[in-house]
Amino acid sequence: MPVIEIASKQVHVNDEGFMTEYEEWSEEIARVLAQQIEVDLTEEHWKIIRFLREDFKTEGETATSRRVQTVGGVPIKEQFVLFPKKPAKKMAYVAGLPKPKGCV
C-alpha cells in the first residue's frame, strides 16, 4: 500500500488513492482531498462527512448513498448536488473511508 503526504501528514492509501487507515484522517486532510476532486466543502458537505465517519465507527463499513439518506438524513438528490456524478465514492474518499461495498 502506498504512503503519500497529504496536508503535511504521511497517510496510507490504496492503489486508487482512498485512505486505508481510519485514524490517519483529519478535517485538514479532508479539505485537501476535497480540493483534489474539485469539491468546495460547505457545512452541508461536512454534515455528510461527519455522518459517514460516525457511522463507519459503529457499522465497520462505509454507508451507501441510500443509508446517507435514510439514516444520515441527507436526500440522495442533494448528495448528487454536493458530490456530483459519483456521490457515494466521492463522499467516502473525502471522509477517508473505503468505497461503499453495498449494492444499494
Added chain:
Amino acid sequence: MINETPAIVPKFGSEDSGRKLAIICSKGNLDMAYPGLILGNAALGEGIETHLFFTFWGFDMIIKSRANNLQFSPSGNTALHIPGTDMHIPQTVAPAMTGMATSMLKKQLAALDIPNVPDFLEQIVASGGHLWACRLSADMNKVDEHELRDDVEGIISASDFIEMTEGAQLLFI
C-alpha cells in the same frame, strides 16, 4: 519540500464520459423487478445517464396501484431451494406458496435496507434516472397516464425509445 498534493487521486471522471445505459424492464414478478432497479441505480451512482423503459409485465412496476404488490412465486422456478439446503421446492406445491414466498422475499430485501419497488424508483429518479412507459403496453393494459407514477416522463413507442437511447448500452430484463 512539503508537497500538499496527494500523488494518487481516484479517477472520478470529472469530464462527461457520454456513457448511457438503457434498461428494458419487461417482467412483473417481484424477483425480476429488482435486477433492473439495482443496476440502474448503480449506473446512476457512477454518473451514467440511465433510462428505464417499462414494457409488458414490467408495466406493473410503474402502475401506482400495483407496484407495491408484485408477487414472487416458486412456481416454474426450479432454482428455488429450501433455504440453507440444496433441496428443491416440489413444483406440485409451488403454486400454493406464492404468498409465503413473496412475504419472505420482501423481508429479506428489507433486512438489507433495499427499498420496495416504488421507493426504489423514487430513488432512481432522485439520482437523475429517466422512466418511460411503453405505448403498446399502456394500450393493452387499458392504462392511461393517470394510473402511472407521476415521475414517468412519457408513454412512448418502441421506436421513440430506440431513437432516444442512441449509443446507449442496453439491458433487456
